Amino acid sequence: MDYLKIFAPATVANVSCGFDSLGFAVDAIGDEMTFTKTTEKGVKITNITGANLTYNVDENAASAVVKKILNEANADFGIELTIHKGFSPGSGLGSSAASAAGAAFGANQLLGNIYSDLELTKFAMFGEEVACGTPIADNVSAAIYGGFVLVRSYSPLEIIKLPVPSELRVVAIHPQVEVKTKDAREVLPTEIALKDAVTQWANVGGLISGLYSDNYKLISNSLVDIIVEPHRKKLIPFFDDVKNAATKAGALGAGISGSGPTIFALCKGDKIAKDVYKSIEESYKNTGIDFEMFISKVNHEGIKILE
Amino acid sequence: MDYLKIFAPATVANVSCGFDSLGFAVDAIGDEMTFTKTTEKGVKITNITGANLTYNVDENAASAVVKKILNEANADFGIELTIHKGFSPGSGLGSSAASAAGAAFGANQLLGNIYSDLELTKFAMFGEEVACGTPIADNVSAAIYGGFVLVRSYSPLEIIKLPVPSELRVVAIHPQVEVKTKDAREVLPTEIALKDAVTQWANVGGLISGLYSDNYKLISNSLVDIIVEPHRKKLIPFFDDVKNAATKAGALGAGISGSGPTIFALCKGDKIAKDVYKSIEESYKNTGIDFEMFISKVNHEGIKILE
Structure with missing residues (x-):
C-alpha cells in the first residue's frame, strides 16, 4: 500500500x-x-x-x-x-x-x-x-x-x-465560544466529597451496565454528572437551557463534550434524535451566539x- | 402456603x-x-x-x-x-x-x-x-x-x-476481632482527591465490564480500592499479609468485606480457590488471632x- x-x-x-x-x-x-x-x-x-x-x-x-x-x-x-x-x-x-x-x-x-x-x-x-x-x-x-x-x-x-446499543444516537451543539482546556481544568476542585464520588461511580457502573444490557432507561438514569458539570457549565452560555431542551424532547441525557463548549445529548432512535435536535436549535437560536449542530449515529x- | x-x-x-x-x-x-x-x-x-x-x-x-x-x-x-x-x-x-x-x-x-x-x-x-x-x-x-x-x-x-462469570469463587477469612461499623465509618475521609475518584470509578467500570464479558483478567485488574482500603485496613490485623497470600496463590484480587474484619478474595475456578484458601490459612495461623474461613461459589x- x-x-x-x-x-x-x-x-x-x-x-x-x-x-x-x-x-x-x-x-x-x-x-x-x-x-x-x-x-x-x-x-x-x-x-x-x-x-x-x-x-x-x-x-x-x-x-x-x-x-x-x-x-x-x-x-x-x-x-x-x-x-x-x-x-x-x-x-x-x-x-x-x-x-x-x-x-x-x-x-x-x-x-x-x-x-x-x-x-x-x-x-x-x-x-x-x-x-x-x-x-x-x-x-x-x-x-x-x-x-x-x-x-x-x-x-x-x-x-x-x-458495546453500543444499536439505536443510540447523538445530537450535539457547538456554541461558537472559546473554552480553554486550561480554564476548564482550573475550574474543577482538586478535592471532592466521598459521598459525591460514590454517587458518581454508581452512575459510571450504571452507564456501563446499560451499554452491555441495551437498557436505555438505565443509560438515561446514569447520565448524571454531579462532580464536573456543575463547575464547567458556567463556562458554557445557556448550558442549562440546552440540557432542558434536550431532555424535554426525550433525550436520554445531555452533558458537556470533553471540556466543552460542545454540549452532547444521547437519544434512543432517529425520531427522538430529530426532535431533540429541533428542540436544542430552538433553545439556542435567540441567544445571539452562533452555533453549529449535528446529529449522528455512534461510530x-x-x-x-x-x- | x-x-x-x-x-x-x-x-x-x-x-x-x-x-x-x-x-x-x-x-x-x-x-x-x-x-x-x-x-x-x-x-x-x-x-x-x-x-x-x-x-x-x-x-x-x-x-x-x-x-x-x-x-x-x-x-x-x-x-x-x-x-x-x-x-x-x-x-x-x-x-x-x-x-x-x-x-x-x-x-x-x-x-x-x-x-x-x-x-x-x-x-x-x-x-x-x-x-x-x-x-x-x-x-x-x-x-x-x-x-x-x-x-x-x-x-x-x-x-x-x-452477571456473574461461572468460574468465580470466593475465599474469605474472618479474623475474630471486632471492627465496629462506626469506627470503620469514622476512619474514612469525607473528602478525597478528584484524581483518586477518577481512578476508582474507572475500576468500577472495569469490574462491571469484566463481569459482563467474562473477562477474569479485567476483573482482576479492576479489583483495586485506593480510597477506602488504605484507611480501613489499619483496623484489620495482618490485612496486607492476607492480601499478599491471596494474590500470590493466584487470586484475582482481595479486599475488605463490607466494613470488615472479614477479608475476601475472588478467584477463578475451584483449584485456585483451594490454593488461595490454603495460602491465607498459612499466613494467619501464627498470628495468635483466632479465625474462621470459608470457600464458596458466588450465590x-x-x-x-x-x-
Whole structure:
C-alpha cells in the first residue's frame, strides 16, 4: 500500500459521569486525511484545509505522531500528509485527537499494519501531548477503537471497548465560544466529597451496565454528572437551557463534550434524535451566539479507510 | 402456603473499588429461617440459635421487617419466626442484612408473593436501619437478588443485577476481632482527591465490564480500592499479609468485606480457590488471632426456599 485516505471521527469524552474515563466516537463528523508513501524519509504536511493549523512537523499533532511512529518502526520510507479538518479545533469534540489518532492509524497502514490498537492509542496520545500538553487517552482511544471506550488505567494503559446499543444516537451543539482546556481544568476542585464520588461511580457502573444490557432507561438514569458539570457549565452560555431542551424532547441525557463548549445529548432512535435536535436549535437560536449542530449515529468501527 | 424454611446468604459489600455501591452473595454460608403462619396477628420469634440476638420484635432486624411487611400488606394473619444464624454478627458479611432480607422474602412468600425484589429490598433496608441505624442497600439487595448487584441510586432506589462469570469463587477469612461499623465509618475521609475518584470509578467500570464479558483478567485488574482500603485496613490485623497470600496463590484480587474484619478474595475456578484458601490459612495461623474461613461459589439465585 502506497496511499490511503481515511476518516478519523470526532469523539465525545467524559460522557457525563465518566470524567477522564469514558468516551465515544461519532459517525457524522471527523477529519479526512491522506497518507502517501515517499521514497525520501521523513514527514511532510502538504495541505491543511478546514482549519488554520501549523505545518511545522514537530508541532502539528498529526505529523508529530507520523514522525514518531516511522522512527520507532525504523521505516525506510517517508510520508506526505494532507489534513482536512471536518470540525473546529477547540470544540470539545477531540479535534487534535482525531488528527493524532488518524495519523497513527494511517502510518500504521503504510507500515503493513504492525501495531495493535493499544499501541496506536499510545502513539496518538503523544499527539495529544504535542497539541494540548497532556497525553490524554479518552478521545484518541474512542477514535481508534470506535464505539464507547473505557480508559480503565493509564499505568499500564488499558482500554476497554464497550458495546453500543444499536439505536443510540447523538445530537450535539457547538456554541461558537472559546473554552480553554486550561480554564476548564482550573475550574474543577482538586478535592471532592466521598459521598459525591460514590454517587458518581454508581452512575459510571450504571452507564456501563446499560451499554452491555441495551437498557436505555438505565443509560438515561446514569447520565448524571454531579462532580464536573456543575463547575464547567458556567463556562458554557445557556448550558442549562440546552440540557432542558434536550431532555424535554426525550433525550436520554445531555452533558458537556470533553471540556466543552460542545454540549452532547444521547437519544434512543432517529425520531427522538430529530426532535431533540429541533428542540436544542430552538433553545439556542435567540441567544445571539452562533452555533453549529449535528446529529449522528455512534461510530462503531473507529477510523475508516475511504480510499 | 402456611410454612416455609429458607436460606438467606451472607454477602460481601463494597467489593474493593465499589464502596457503598457493589455487593455479591455467597453460597456457602448464611442464615436459615422458618416462617409459620398463625391465625393470631402479629410477629413472634420463637427461637434464635447460632448467635445471641434480641427476641424483642421491634429491635430484632428480622422480626421488625416481618412486622412492617405484614402491616403494610394489611395481613389477616401473624407469623412465628425462627432464626438460625449460620455466621457471626459483626463479621462484615452482612449478618443483619441476611436476616432482614430473609425476613422480607419469607413474609412475602406467606403473603402470596405480592412484592417485587425491589420492594423486598426496601423492606429489608428497614431491617438494616433497625440493626445498624442506617438503611444501607448493598448487602440486602445482594442477598435478595443474588449474584452481583449494583446500587445505582438510593433516590429513587435502583438495583441492577449484574452477571456473574461461572468460574468465580470466593475465599474469605474472618479474623475474630471486632471492627465496629462506626469506627470503620469514622476512619474514612469525607473528602478525597478528584484524581483518586477518577481512578476508582474507572475500576468500577472495569469490574462491571469484566463481569459482563467474562473477562477474569479485567476483573482482576479492576479489583483495586485506593480510597477506602488504605484507611480501613489499619483496623484489620495482618490485612496486607492476607492480601499478599491471596494474590500470590493466584487470586484475582482481595479486599475488605463490607466494613470488615472479614477479608475476601475472588478467584477463578475451584483449584485456585483451594490454593488461595490454603495460602491465607498459612499466613494467619501464627498470628495468635483466632479465625474462621470459608470457600464458596458466588450465590446466583439469592434467597432459597429449603422446605
